[in-house]
Amino acid sequence: MTTLPTRSGLAELSAQGRLGLAWHALPWVLAFVVFYMAEGYLSLWTNALIMILLTLSLDLALGYAGIVTLGQAAFFGFGAYAAGLFAIHVHNDPLIGLVTATALSGLFGFVTGILILHTQGVTLLMLTLAVAGLLAEWANRAYEITGGDDGLQGVRMGPVLGLFRFDLYGKTAYLYSLAVLFVWFVVVWRIIVSPFGRSLDGIRQNPARMRAIGTPVWWRLVAIYTISAAMAGTAGALSAQTTRFVGLTTLSVLVSGTALVMLMLGGTRRIYGAFLGATVYVIVQDYAAKVNPFYWMFFIGALLMATVLFLEGGLMDLGATVRKYWRRAPVKKP
Amino acid sequence: MTATPALSVSGLSKNFGALAVAQSIDLDLVPGARMGLIGPNGAGKTTFVNLLTGMLRPDAGSISLGGEPIDRLKPEDRVRRGLARTHQINTLLNETSVCENVAIAIAERDRIAWRTLRFGPQWRACLDEAQDRLRQIGIAEVADRRVSELPYGQQRLLEIAIALALKPRVLLLDEPAAGVPSAESHVIHDVLEQLPADIAILIIEHDMDVVFRFAREITVLVQGRILTRGEPAVIAANPEVRAVYLGRSVV
Ligand SMILES: Nc1ncnc2c1ncn2[C@@H]1O[C@H](COP(=O)(O)OP(=O)(O)OP(=O)(O)O)[C@@H](O)[C@H]1O
């Protein structure tokens, strides 16, 4: 009887829900199509899956909870180094390494979140950048541990579940990443439709309102920041395990920026926005780099500008926007 | 008969730089009280509410709720102990539906708002209760609309519905009809008449007719200081109050 709001991000989701399972199955079906079609390209698509995961983690913090952050790289890199070091020094089982890296990244997010989440806006943005910057600087200096500029070499991974070896064609890496992405996707889904997710949506819109109904705003933000950090850590760990290398670039602010561009492209607070944005980005980047290796950033930039200017909610809004103009067009005629 | 006051304030003081906005304010609300707080613009009425809710820290003084001191509690913990407020300027979730605005408050009241698992039945109960509360306050027909699509008057009613949904012991109403055209403000005043009798209510209101009808006791605040306090008839007859409100209609 009672229905969800008319057009908020959450309603969008439930409206799609009524369209049936077909839409929700689509991304995963496409993922398998890619698996069978993209022979020789699988490492590119594995990277796309990892970037989707990272973008989704940003959507939780920035999109839903409104935490202005450019610090996702800190957790991505942290997760990558954690997974790499774990494989080298402790155990080469991918899943144990992945879970450990995820948990440690979450802990790192929790501690930094407690320190910085009482601030807002530009101050918060600067602090998230500072955390990423400090970590990058540390990784650069701690040559004995991280390999500094040369990166972390010699990561050897055991087979997934003791059964599936990482093969030369990247098939295992792709399916492994896809499975991990799916697990996180389900978690994110649960969060955003839950009362917890709704309270985050409220905090983003109006913290004063949430305080007036008794919401412990700061704790809720710390909680989602921790989850988001853990998720970004998983993405980093996947990157380390599937490429068997961790470099300083995993900690660079460029990683945060790329995730932000992907999120803006696809659309915030739409769960599939991360999927669409990251995929389009990777395709355009790959294609444009072939056409002209020096100007691929130009294509991405132009695409982003067009999206932000014409599509309020990113590419996820493309269908709705086209329909709107389609309907309006005949009326304009004199 | 001396019941424990629902809310008790003593010696509350606050300065904004050189400006004293609260000067040693004492105030008691018995359970079921209907207290009017009046005073000219800038007297410090909203600041007083913010001090009570913990949004502002006082320089001195103490506050207790139902006999227990709450000075050290954070705003959210004060709400959880039964202190609710409405805002002079609408403070709502504009992109969210009217019904969910209330449901989120109920979820918070029932301590299920942090849940991510097995919340289905409870959340549905929250939505149902929200729907009932909207019906009681007369805006059930816009339950599924976004708040930003609502006329201002209905948004004012929603402010009240949300505060009531918290089942408070003490309710602070900061100019509930502010910004509503006078032709429509009677709707809000009717709602005020119907508020549960056991809640202790402090109402800030510029419309003297409304305050004098609603309140059983009135406190007059001028420049952060309590000028006088008493029954409506006594206040209306007070020459000092008349002087402060010169040009306004004091009954
Ligand atoms: N955060 C603040 N910092 C500095 N001064 C403030 C602050 N908030 C309010 N003031 C000042 O304190 C005084 C009291 O403001 P307050 O809003 O409490 O008045 P009020 O009695 O609610 O007035 P009104 O009837 O207009 O709502 C005003 O002079 C106001 O400018």
Ligand SMILES: [Mg+2]
């Ligand atoms: Mg005021």
